[in-house]
Amino acid sequence: AQSVTQLGSHVSVSEGALVLLRCNYSSSVPPYLFWYVQYPNQGLQLLLKYTTGATLVKGINGFEAEFKKSETSFHLTKPSAHMSDAAEYFCAVSGGSNYKLTFGKGTLLTVNP
Amino acid sequence: DGGITQSPKYLFRKEGQNVTLSCEQNLNHDAMYWYRQDPGQGLRLIYYSQIVNDFQKGDIAEGYSVSREKKESFPLTVTSAQKNPTAFYLCASSTPSGGADTQYFGPGTRLTVL
Numbered sequence: 001a002q003s004v005t006q007l008g009s010h011v012s013v014s015e016g017a018l019v020l021l022r023c024n025y026s027s028s029v030p031p032y033l034f035w036y037v038q039y040p041n042q043g044l045q046l047l048l049k050y051t052t053g054a055t056l057v058k059g060i061n062g063f064e065a066e067f068k069k070s071e072t073s074f075h076l077t078k079p080s081a082h083m084s085d086a087a088e089y090f091c092a093v094s095g096g097s098n099y100k101l102t103f104g105k106g107t108l109l110t111v112n113p
Numbered sequence: 114d115g116g117i118t119q120s121p122k123y124l125f126r127k128e129g130q131n132v133t134l135s136c137e138q139n140l141n142h143d144a145m146y147w148y149r150q151d152p153g154q155g156l157r158l159i160y161y162s163q164i165v166n167d168f169q170k171g172d173i174a175e176g177y178s179v180s181r182e183k184k185e186s187f188p189l190t191v192t193s194a195q196k197n198p199t200a201f202y203l204c205a206s207s208t209p210s211g212g213a214d215t216q217y218f219g220p221g222t223r224l225t226v227l
Contacts, residue, residue, distance in 0.1 A: 009153065032213045043117075043203055043218035044156075051213040090155060094213075100171075101216060105155040 002027045002093045006104035014112050019063075019078040021107050023091035026072065033074040034092040034101065035065055044090065050074065061085070086111045115140045117219035119204050124224045126191070126198070134189045134222045136204035144209050145187035146216060149173060150201040159202075162187055163209060191224065199226045 007022040025031055032051050036044040048059025055067040061084075065076045074091060091104040117138045126132045138145065144163045148156040158171030162181040176195025181187055187206075191198045201223050205216040 034215075036218075041201075041221070041223070043119075043220045044205075045218070046215050049213070049215060100158060100161070101156075103155040103157075105153060 002031070002095060002102045004091050004093050004102055004104035006089075006091050006107050008107055009105065010108045010110065012110040012112060013081045015083055016080050019076070019081045019085065019109065021076040021089050021091075021109065023065075023074045023076065023104060024072055025074060025091070025093045027093055027095045029095040031093045031095045033065075033067060034094075035059065035063070035074075035076050036090045036092065038088045038090065038106075040087075047076070047089075081109075081111045083111050083113065085109060117204060117206055117217060119202075119219040119222050121222060122220065124222055126224060126226050128226060129193045131190055131192050132224065134191070134202055134204075134224070136187045136189065136219060137185055138187075138204075138206045138217075138219075139185060140206055140217060141184070142206035142208050142217070143184070144207045144214070145181070146205040146207075147171075147177075147179065147187070147189045148203045148205065150203060150221075156203065159189065198224055200224060 003026045005024045034049045035047040038044045048057045050057045050067045058064045063078045088106045088108045092101045120135045146161045147159040160179045162168035178190045203221045204219040207214040207216045
């Protein structure tokens, strides 16, 4: 079984500040990990994903995430927040031959001017 | 442009009625999925299909039904048996690659029961 925990349902940062959204996972097989972003009343868009290889993954819009197996974490960061980053962010895990995605409950990011 | 379309964007239903949500993709993907999204709950899998004429129940299939007669289409019917159908419904598709496949999402349908 797989599960995802996103710490903090709501994160608020100032424009230009560091963005850090936390994700911890549980998986009995080597995981594939994903971050998606959702703008209000829209579908989800992939930001980045980790499959194998380099543990630091770069995505779109300046976001990156680091896979840390020892900590079972896949936190999402961006050095400098922009107003356009305000959205809800979802971490998800799948693994092995199981292509089903298990999502966390999401973190709403607010960016203050 | 390739992508996933869902219709309608907003849907209102009276209690006791069945409604069907449309999902079409032109990405030539084999797999398609339906998710339900409620505030603060993330996304929960309703049904998925890896190939035409085959589909499997997800985590919350009760009160829902699907069909997969064409590769491009995966309609979802919300039946009167679904006790709390008001939610945002998202369709997705992917090309299966051993768990590492990226799921691409449609814009969603917001269903409200009156």
